[in-house]
Amino acid sequence: MSKASWVGRSMRGAAAAGALAVILAGQAGAGTLDTVKQRGTLACGVSEGLGGFSDKDAQGNWTGFDVDFCRALAAAVLGDPQKVSFTPLSASQRFDALKAAKVDLLSRNSTWTLGREAELGLAFAGITYHDGQGFLARRSLGVDGALALDKAKICVEAGTTSQLNLADFFRANSMSYDEKAFPNAADAFAAFQSGQCDVLSRDQSALYAERLRLTKPADAIVLPDVISKEPLSPVVRNDDFAWFNVVKWVHYALVNAEELGISKANVDEALTSQKPDVRRFTGAEGGFGKALGLDPDWAVRAVKATGSYAEIYERNLGVGSKLGIPRGLNQLWTMGGVLYAPPMR
Secondary structure, three states: OOHHHHHHHHHHHHHHHHHHHHHHHHHHHHHHHHHHHHHOOEEEEEOOOEOOOEEEOOOOOEEOHHHHHHHHHHHHHHOOOOOEEEEEOOHHHHHHHHHOOOOOEEOOOOEOOHHHHHHHOEEEOOOOEEEOEEEEEEHHHOOOOHHHOOOOEEEEEOOOHHHHHHHHHHHHOOOOOEEEEEOOHHHHHHHHHHOOOOEEEEEHHHHHHHHHHOOOHHHEEEOOOOOOOEEEOOEEEOOOHHHHHHHHHHHHHHHHHHHHOOOOOOHHHHOOOOOHHHHHHHOOOOOHHHHHOOOOOHHHHHHHHHOOHHHHHHHHOOOOOOOOOOOHHHOEHHHOOOEOOOOOO
């Protein structure tokens, strides 16, 4: 091969490599936010059906606390809360589906843990619900607390923090139990319903919903004991900080809206407010929408779609809903709870 031919081939190879690098750089730079905008739909992973959080009716309409968060996010990003596709995922499927980019985020009663962030390459975008694991027990068992569950048959979903917490609780209290582990929440509930176990254990919020699904809800009681911390949070992949920021700040905007007294009913009035913190919320000043890659009124659009955090909570979970769960820890920090959002400034 002549020197000229070798140089020419080398130059062509370098050019091809450079072109490939540009293509790959473009793909890497697209980011989830740009992908969602180009697609025109937000892909949201939810539970397979949990009353109050994410549930689908006979007409195929999704409702619930986690569903409303996705609608608020779609409104902030795309300007339309209906531009969401919901993918029901089991506990064993959820994180793999997210890592494989089959969904843009998870909004499905997932507990924030060190292991899930450090080992699975995930990022939890802020606690939307402070929960804890509890027990749903048959009244016929005659117990009034978790410490009376020695030797009980307990149904639990495999591959969850609930299964791990259950083992920790019984070992710490020198008790034994007969574990009945099932691959998904539906099977665990069905086993409890059919009498294969005396107790069902999972997040306490979920137990309120499961109790209502029983043929005779009065035959079971949610015990008062909470045996773990279960901070529930939307989840994204950890390789896209810009998207993580968008998801995180939509949640914080809903909390700040409640604190500022901004609701679905009066959000239009907020647009004319002269209060600095309200003006920053509406996008009248501050330029935070642009910093996030969103329109100036992104937070207003989220509240118009679903209401503030308080409205989302009360509609789906609160004392006026079917579940009737008091706000408790999920009350604002100014009202005795631990719900707290960084300022929008």
